[in-house]
Amino acid sequence: MESKELEKLLGDLKSKLSSLLSSLVKEKKDNSGELQNGLEEFEKFLKDLQQNFVKTLEYASKITKDEKIDKLYRKWAQKNISDLIDKLKRAGSKIAKEKNLKEDFDKVIFRLMELTRLGKRSEVFYGIYRIFVARNKEIPKVLCEPFKPIYSDEIFKVMIFSFLSGIMEKGGEKYGRSKEYRAESGGEGEPE
Numbered sequence: 001m002e003s004k005e006l007e008k009l010l011g012d013l014k015s016k017l018s019s020l021l022s023s024l025v026k027e028k029k030d031n032s033g034e035l036q037n038g039l040e041e042f043e044k045f046l047k048d049l050q051q052n053f054v055k056t057l058e059y060a061s062k063i064t065k066d067e068k069i070d071k072l073y074r075k076w077a078q079k080n081i082s083d084l085i086d087k088l089k090r091a092g093s094k095i096a097k098e099k100n101l102k103e104d105f106d107k108v109i110f111r112l113m114e115l116t117r118l119g120k121r122s123e124v125f126y127g128i129y130r131i132f133v134a135r136n137k138e139i140p141k142v143l144c145e146p147f148k149p150i151y152s153d154e155i156f157k158v159m160i161f162s163f164l165s166g167i168m169e170k171g172g173e174k175y176g177r178s179k180e181y182r183a184e185s186g187g188e189g190e191p192e
């Protein structure tokens with residue numbers, strides 16, 4: 001596809017999306033609940049489109065080895081970090097509701113936090129992956145994202161801590177317990 005064809009196609013798409021959004025607002029302006037639902041669906045569509053765009057950029061970056069495409073991919077991937085952090089926290093919260101997985105994470109959560117703090121990606125991945133394999137559960141796709149090498153160590157840490165905080169928030173009182181409990185669960189305990 002030539003550049004001019006692509007520009008025309010993108011222009012048409014932009015125009016149609018804008019028209020669709022305007023129509024939605026006009027049709028639903030008297031019913032705020034329906035309008036809100038429509039706008040939320042539109043937002044979800046745009047987020048999905050953005051994620052597909054980033055995946056396409058990632059693929060293009062890998063197959064072309066072009067520096068400009070790679071730079072564009074990294075720029076867009078970083079824009080997605082905020083959304084990823086939210087998704088990871090929600091994934092952790094979802095796991096916290098599954099009793100067996102929650103119990104398994106409870107046993108190693110402080111170890112995973114320490115390994116994350118040290119930036120030991122492969123060991124963190126192994127620890128998490130091992131829990132899912134032991135329970136014969138599929139690892140959430142969003143949980144594979146922080147381990148991609150495009151993310152700096154600091155971004156990796158924030159993403160994993162966000163995931164782990166989602167697990168910890170459901171029953172957080174357990175994590176404030178005694179030094180013995182923290183030692184049993186792989187945590188180091190605080191000086192008294």
